[in-house]
Amino acid sequence: MTTLPPASADQPLLRVRDVAHRYGQRTVLQDASFELWPGEVLAIVGESGSGKTTLLNAMAARATPAGGTVEFRARDGGLHNVHRMSEAQQRLLARTDWGFVHQNPADGLRMDVSAGANIGERLMALGERHYGRLRATAGEWLERVEIDPARIDDTPRTFSGGMRQRLQIARNLVTHPRLVFMDEPTSGLDVSVQARLLDLLRQLNREMQLAVVIVTHDLAVARLLAHRMVVMQRGRIVESGLTDQVLDDPQHPYSQLLVSSVLQP
Numbered sequence: 001m002t003t004l005p006p007a008s009a010d011q012p013l014l015r016v017r018d019v020a021h022r023y024g025q026r027t028v029l030q031d032a033s034f035e036l037w038p039g040e041v042l043a044i045v046g047e048s049g050s051g052k053t054t055l056l057n058a059m060a061a062r063a064t065p066a067g068g069t070v071e072f073r074a075r076d077g078g079l080h081n082v083h084r085m086s087e088a089q090q091r092l093l094a095r096t097d098w099g100f101v102h103q104n105p106a107d108g109l110r111m112d113v114s115a116g117a118n119i120g121e122r123l124m125a126l127g128e129r130h131y132g133r134l135r136a137t138a139g140e141w142l143e144r145v146e147i148d149p150a151r152i153d154d155t156p157r158t159f160s161g162g163m164r165q166r167l168q169i170a171r172n173l174v175t176h177p178r179l180v181f182m183d184e185p186t187s188g189l190d191v192s193v194q195a196r197l198l199d200l201l202r203q204l205n206r207e208m209q210l211a212v213v214i215v216t217h218d219l220a221v222a223r224l225l226a227h228r229m230v231v232m233q234r235g236r237i238v239e240s241g242l243t244d245q246v247l248d249d250p251q252h253p254y255s256q257l258l259v260s261s262v263l264q265p
């Protein structure tokens with residue numbers, strides 16, 4: 001994707017500096033530094049075990065890193081260290097300005113409550129109590145993510161994998177977040193379902209000025225969605241840049257390998 005985010009985006013939305021993480025004695029992430037701009041889609045790619053999910057969780061304050069800082073530009077314009085916020089502030093952020101789309105939709109949905117309630121929950125957390133409005137908004141979002149609004153009272157348990165993933169996206173976007181973290185949102189879906197979901201994400205990114213950090217092992221997903229990408233190997237960012245630049249002219253041997261292995265017949 002070559003179109004750059006809007007020029008008004010002159011201040012980073014998220015600033016990641018020297019983030020590191022360990023599990024026990026083992027360092028699985030180090031020296032992760034980059035910035036994310038408002039409305040920008042950033043892909044994190046790399047082999048299994050390279051630290052993508054660890055990095056994403058640290059960025060989204062779902063885990064406290066062993067080192068480094070993650071700062072978010074709040075609506076007040078100030079940069080705030082997300083790991084220094086109180087739990088209450090983190091929770092508020094997580095259900096207003098941020099979204100998190102899990103690889104496995106069952107981790108991001110309440111499987112035993114209705115689709116409508118899944119979408120309404122974040123709105124209710126923000127104080128919306130009017131049943132009619134909640135239901136109308138939920139119906140609109142179902143349509144927006146191409147789920148038949150007649151399914152509003154069904155639970156996600158009765159949905160297909162693709163529908164669950166789209167419901168998870170609706171549940172996250174209903175509060176108009178400015179930043180959504182996604183961990184492999186399209187893996188496990190068949191190719192045609194994947195393509196429609198990617199189309200939807202592109203459209204929402206454009207319409208809502210939504211910044212997205214998307215973890216993917218699929219370079220085609222990065223190509224289609226991301227303005228910029230970072231390539232990870234063994235816990236380090238080995239290359240970063242504009243998506244087209246990295247994919248067409250990779251500089252690091254590992255990125256070269258990644259790109260060439262995808263192009264093999």
Ligand SMILES: Nc1ncnc2c1ncn2[C@@H]1O[C@H](COP(=O)(O)OP(=O)(O)OP(=O)(O)O)[C@@H](O)[C@H]1O
Pocket residue numbers: 023028046047048049050051052053054055217
């Ligand atoms: N809870 C955990 N306890 C111990 N080690 C962990 C834990 N979670 C992840 N790791 C290790 O940290 C490293 C990075 O894992 P991570 O899940 O971030 O990789 P990933 O790039 O997301 O991989 P994948 O593409 O398979 O999802 C791996 O070596 C993994 O084994």
Ligand SMILES: [Mg+2]
Pocket residue numbers: 052053054183
């Ligand atoms: Mg992962």
